[in-house]
Amino acid sequence: MAHQNHQYSPGTARATIGLGIFLVSLLILIALFAAEVLAGFGELDQKMQTAITGLPGISSVLGLAMNLFHCHALTAIKVVFYVGAIIGLAVAARAGRETRGVASWLNLPVCRAILALVLVFLLGVVFSAEGAFGIVGTHRDALRQASVFGLLACGMTLVIIGGGIDLGVGSVLALVSVTFSLMSIHWGWQPWVSVPACLLLGAMCGGLAGTITAGFRIQPFVATLAMMVFARGLAKTVSGGTKISTAVKNPDGTFRYVDVPAVFRFIDSRILDGNLSVVTVIFIVCAVLTWILLARHRWGTHLYAIGGNEEAARLSGVPVTSTKILSYVASGLLAGVAGLCQAAQEQQGDPETGAGYELTAIAIVVIGGTTLTGGRGGIGLTLLGTLTIGYLEKILSINAVPEASRLMLTGVIIVAAVLAQRRKR
Amino acid sequence: MSPRSQVTHAHDTDNEPLVRMVGISKKFGANQVLRNVDLEIRAGEVLVLAGENGAGKSTLIKILGGVHTEFDGEIWIQGRLVRPKSPSDAAALGVAVIYQELSLVPTMTVADNVFLGRSIVKRGFVDHDEQRRRAQQLLDQLGIEIPVESRVEDLPIAQQQLTEIAKALARNARVIVMDEPTSALNAPEVEKLFNLVKDLKQRGCGIVYITHKMEEIQRIADRITVLRDGEHVGTAPASDLPPARLIQWLVGREIEEQFPRHAATPGHERLRLRGFTVLPMHGQLRPPVENVDLVVRAGEIVGIGGLQGSGASELFMGLFGAYGQNVRGEALLDGKLLRIQSPSTAISQGVALLTNDRKATGLVLSMSVIANATLAGLPRISPMGWRRPALERSITASLCDRVSLRAASLDMEVEWLSGGNQQKVALAKWLQTEPRLLLLDEPTRGIDVGAKREVYQLMDALTQQGLAILLITSELPELLAMSDRIIVLHRGMVTAEFDRSSATPERVLAAAMGRQMANRG
Structure with a gap:
């Protein structure tokens, strides 16, 4: 105990070895994947099979695994390296907790969020669904599907950093989606009227919830729970309880079909030769704007201060009530943007849509590493969280994992991610 | 001559001390917070543990109290080599630590708190009458007048502190550690606490008392152990350590002029x-x-x-x-x-107000030095609300100079600073508003x-x-x-x-x- 040797730290050595294993596995996986994309999955799999048969020891082990899990030789090999990568990372992260050297950056929230994303992404590389993960369309769709959740998560991040929570976003999304459909399809309003009107509606919902919680000091959980129920009811009232689709009911009870409004088609379209969805662009733009407000505007700083210590913030002259209300307004506004996207993608306004989305948004924020207690986090983390959840969903779906298992797996991943994010003293 | 060599070896010919901590060392990451520290607690005495903030007092106490379980060195309690693995483990060994942050449940009654974690149970249900009776008995013995039925959150902080002590005694603790117990007490309440301490001494308890207040040390200490920068400076009977010498041990230098106030x-x-x-x-x-x-x-x-x-x-x-x-x-x-x-x-x-509790109302601990130092004056340096990070940094740097703040980085979270440096950040925040x-x-x-x-x-x-x-x-x-x-x-x-x-x-x-x-x- 008295002999402390400061020259040599076993932690640093272990961290270096762990990181080395991780990086080597990572490179091999990427190389295998690149070869697979270039040569085609079937081709490479054949070669691997032949190669394995040449090595009697390995072939029996891998062969057993292949038969057990009905997987290809190539996939089995990739699984081996994936497990290697995880073990390497775990070793490095564990060592990183004890040392200040090489691996201490592994404990930064950003790094952990990136690593979670990398691990999920590698999952796609390993289980590429016979090469489907190598196609641009897969990624485009993963990003498109994640975008609506990402929009909600950006607003949620603001509210959570300020020490609150917004359970109303899923319902507000439905309300805006219904209203937008009604305006665009039934009433034939031009987008330069309907879009601002819908965004205003979303912002007002947020403002109402914010005023109730911050102005009247009701717990945000309760106030936004009320908004969640209220906005859902309002969406059903506005829509008359039915889906607002292009099948418009005539006064005599028959249906006539109208064209999908141009604004719907635009939002649902793709740019860059069909390689990027407009919805994704909208998400990225909103995320950047939110980031600018949070990181470069006084309001964002005030939000962090309130989430970190509300009383200290108030006694430092921070306008607590208005700052908090504005965070809910922003959340409602972003839920409104998400509602527009949802309506355009579904080509209808469904008053039942978006149920449970608020929980996915919270999961994204938490997986990114923003703490639920407020005061710590950021949009960058939420962006990473969005990609993690989005890719996880996509990878499970291209591998035809049934929804039941998908939900259970997502639950497990959320816990694992939050465990990995836990702050250590 | 360096005070480090002035260790007084008390030759204890009577019985074994209640607690002997030998050669305790502790690291947080690469940060050595304790280096080979010895501590001895004897029955029927008040041992004052003194040291500036960051000297390692709290860490040492938390090791004894089973909070920090990874450390080098040995702990002997009544002649047995032990290693407290948790606070309840320490309590079972007869060690009760009363931390600055009280560990009471505010919404529960005094009686419930006193018996928290080892409720008196009859047929599987908590026997509230018995708990009340025994809690009352205990408080009476201690001469504490607190209604056992009242909820802790309704009590003034002083009575909460006394409740905490009663809770420690209800576990038959032989060693009671008090970490700055008087920081929230007024003079009559301090008197009451001191009487209680005297009483505990007579019952043969060993008391470790951590304080920053010189008058308290002089009044209450039988022996004094001084830590500085994680090292054991020395232990001496209180009579051998007049204030001037004690301060010298504490700071490692003579403070010629304590209050530099000009006319x-x-x-x-x-x-x-x-x-x-x-x-x-x-x-x-x-x-x-x-x-x-x-x-x-x-x-x-x-x-x-x-x-x-x-x-x-x-x-x-x-x-x-x-x-x-x-x-x-x-x-x-x-x-x-x-x-x-x-x-x-x-x-x-x-007008600027430095509040009396920097952690609760003064600082946002999760934010950086820069963010805290500029928080109150942010409107002055963010035209139209847009922040100017470079300007904030340079302003903070010059403020830190004025308040002689020592921080590894201006971007580090205030939470990791020592108490003194945290206070300087709070002061810097108010100076920035040019009050x-x-x-x-x-x-x-x-x-x-x-x-x-x-x-x-x-x-x-x-x-x-x-x-x-x-x-x-x-x-x-x-x-x-x-x-x-x-x-x-x-x-x-x-x-x-x-x-x-x-x-x-x-x-x-x-x-x-x-x-x-x-x-x-």
């Missing part, structure tokens, strides 16, 4: 209060501050003396707008009527001797530049030495005013205790 040259009238009253809130029966008149001049430090409940802090909060418009009376700042609405209006008019009137509520609470001195120097320098300071402090020597004038409050009203020559500890204390004292006088 003030008061300027024009900065603040005048006429009939200032804070209206009762939250079911209070009387106004916490009533009809206060006072004047502070530019360049002057006016001290506000008073015991717990004097209303001094409420006066500051009211003046600063923290209670909104719940105040009456007139406040003039530089001859102009002070608008009292909210902290932000106060700040914009040149005309600075309200300081306990500016040196819980910070080490070196940092205290730097805060005093800063106060002196600021008044030289014409700032007016109102100072609340519960440490009498500090109040007497730093204040040019002293106003004493008792139950929200001014009971006396002294200038430097007429203020003596006895007179200030008498005025602070109000009429009761005068009657007995």
